[in-house]
Amino acid sequence: MEGWLTYVELKTITKLLDAFCGSVEPSFRNAYFYYDRALKIYATDGCAKIYLNVTKEFLPFDGVASVPIQYLKGIIRDTKLKDDSLVKITVEDKLISFEIQGITLNSKIEKMDTKQIEVSREFTLLSKKEIGSFLNKLDFVSASANEGDVIDFFTFNDNLIFGYLSNYYKLNSIYGNVREEFHREIPFISARHIVKSLNLLKKSSILEFGINKKDIVLRVPGIFIKICSSIPSYNKNLLVTQNSFVEEKEINTKELKKVLSKLYVTFSESNIAYLLLNKGNSYIYKENNNSKISFKLPYSFENQYLITIHTRKIRSILSRMSENLRVYLSPKELVLEEKKNEKRASFLVQEFKKLT
Numbered sequence: 001m002e003g004w005l006t007y008v009e010l011k012t013i014t015k016l017l018d019a020f021c022g023s024v025e026p027s028f029r030n031a032y033f034y035y036d037r038a039l040k041i042y043a044t045d046g047c048a049k050i051y052l053n054v055t056k057e058f059l060p061f062d063g064v065a066s067v068p069i070q071y072l073k074g075i076i077r078d079t080k081l082k083d084d085s086l087v088k089i090t091v092e093d094k095l096i097s098f099e100i101q102g103i104t105l106n107s108k109i110e111k112m113d114t115k116q117i118e119v120s121r122e123f124t125l126l127s128k129k130e131i132g133s134f135l136n137k138l139d140f141v142s143a144s145a146n147e148g149d150v151i152d153f154f155t156f157n158d159n160l161i162f163g164y165l166s167n168y169y170k171l172n173s174i175y176g177n178v179r180e181e182f183h184r185e186i187p188f189i190s191a192r193h194i195v196k197s198l199n200l201l202k203k204s205s206i207l208e209f210g211i212n213k214k215d216i217v218l219r220v221p222g223i224f225i226k227i228c229s230s231i232p233s234y235n236k237n238l239l240v241t242q243n244s245f246v247e248e249k250e251i252n253t254k255e256l257k258k259v260l261s262k263l264y265v266t267f268s269e270s271n272i273a274y275l276l277l278n279k280g281n282s283y284i285y286k287e288n289n290n291s292k293i294s295f296k297l298p299y300s301f302e303n304q305y306l307i308t309i310h311t312r313k314i315r316s317i318l319s320r321m322s323e324n325l326r327v328y329l330s331p332k333e334l335v336l337e338e339k340k341n342e343k344r345a346s347f348l349v350q351e352f353k354k355l356t
Contacts, residue, residue: 002090003039003058007076007100008083012200013041013052014072019197021045021069024147024189031072032117033065033096039089042117043069047228048190049119050197058089064112065096067105075103121224123210123217126178127160131220132203135195137162137173140320140343142191144171144313150185152238153216153229160209163238168310171317172240174342175209184229186216194218194227240335240344247329251299254323259284259295260315266293271312277305277329279355284309306351307334317345 005013013031021029022045032042039058043050079101088099091109098105141164142151152163160175198207201220208219211229218225242248263273263286273286279301285294321338328335331352336345 001059001061001092002088003055005055005087005089006083007079007081007085007087010072010087010098010100011076013054014069014076016052016197016200017041017043017050017069018073019200020048020050020193022189022193029069031067031069033067034063034117035060045190045193047187048193049226051119051224053222059091061091061109062111063094063109064117065091065107065109067096067107071105071107072098075100075105079103119226120212123212123215124180125208125210126180127176127209128206129176129209130203131198131201131205131207134175134207134209134218135199135203136320136341137175137343138191139195140173140317140341141171142188142195143320144316145188145191147189149188151188151191152183152185152232152236154183154238155181156239161239163236165236165238166313168308168313169317169345169347170238170240171346172238172344180211182211183232184211184216185232186227186229190227194225240346242328242335242337245328245330245333245335247302247327249301249327251325251327252323253318253321253325255298256284257315257318257323259297260311260318262295263293263311264315267311271310273309273311275305275307275309277301277307277334279304286311301329303329303355304351304353305329305334305349307347308350309347314347321345 017031021043025046028044028046034040038056039054041052041054075098081101090097094109095106096109141162145164154161154163155178158177158179160178162173162175164171205220210217215226216229267286267288270288273284276283277299282297282299283294284297285292321343326337326339332349334347334349
């Protein structure tokens with residue numbers, strides 16, 4: 001039994017699986033080939049599961065062939081083939097074989113029931129949008145998070161919102177209108193794997209977003225993804241609003257981002273600094289080893305606000321927003337808003353002084 005893929009198809013599949021499974025846990029870095037009305041691949045990062053349709057031009061076989069993704073990366077590495085060159089896949093004598101440019105990779109087919117990896121494809125569809133929109137919103141809320149954190153998917157006033165909450169700040173991105181009320185959280189690491197893998201696809205492809213009893217579900221042509229999710233055990237203060245602010249103005253963040261880059265390079269061990277918004281001029285300053293460095297910023301406000309910032313994280317956040325942002329300030333909160341892509345970042349005000 002044999003079938004064929006083009007070199008570019010094998011390369012695309014390998015890159016997608018490599019990004020999806022990540023590098024944190026080596027035991028998850030396997031591609032499972034099996035037959036279910038077509039040749040398919042299953043893989044997981046320990047939470048998220050992906051199912052790929054490979055080719056219908058293949059005869060049925062029993063069992064599952066486990067192939068390390070690293071082996072697939074090895075056989076396509078530095079291979080000088082045209083994109084339409086054929087890769088032969090053969091199933092014979094309990095082995096699955098890949099033949100490419102004189103290289104043969106064999107892997108044993110295990111006597112594993114496909115029901116152990118196959119799952120129901122039923123889910124409640126909530127939204128259909130281009131992949132590019134989904135990636136833009138999910139990347140914004142997840143890029144600055146840490147291992148062990150969670151990313152929230154929740155609804156408010158018929159809007160589906162992606163959110164992240166930390167000790168220093170919280171982030172929201174509005175994805176679109178939905179009628180189903182729910183709140184789920186997924187591991188940060190799976191959110192990053194989703195962003196990195198789907199980023200390899202055409203941004204204009206349509207992505208279906210939905211939920212079932214346990215998972216967040218994503219589907220694009222030829223790809224089905226289920227992400228393990230849970231319902232938060234307590235009420236989180238996730239929503240970023242624009243209520244009860246005493247100041248509001250537009251700023252350009254170009255100079256702020258330059259300063260943050262300098263601080264990030266200069267102080268590699270500690271990322272904590274302070275943002276002082278003031279009348280006349282504002283400043284970012286940092287104290288380290290009995291020394292203090294400060295940078296003047298071209299922003300003026302009616303009152304004084306002191307905000308503790310994490311330079312690496314706020315740098316990551318601002319790099320995913322436009323340079324021209326709306327600023328909202330209260331004695332307790334600083335909010336940055338990008339209206340075009342409906343992104344908001346909220347930071348706690350540590351000290352407030354009324355100047356007028």
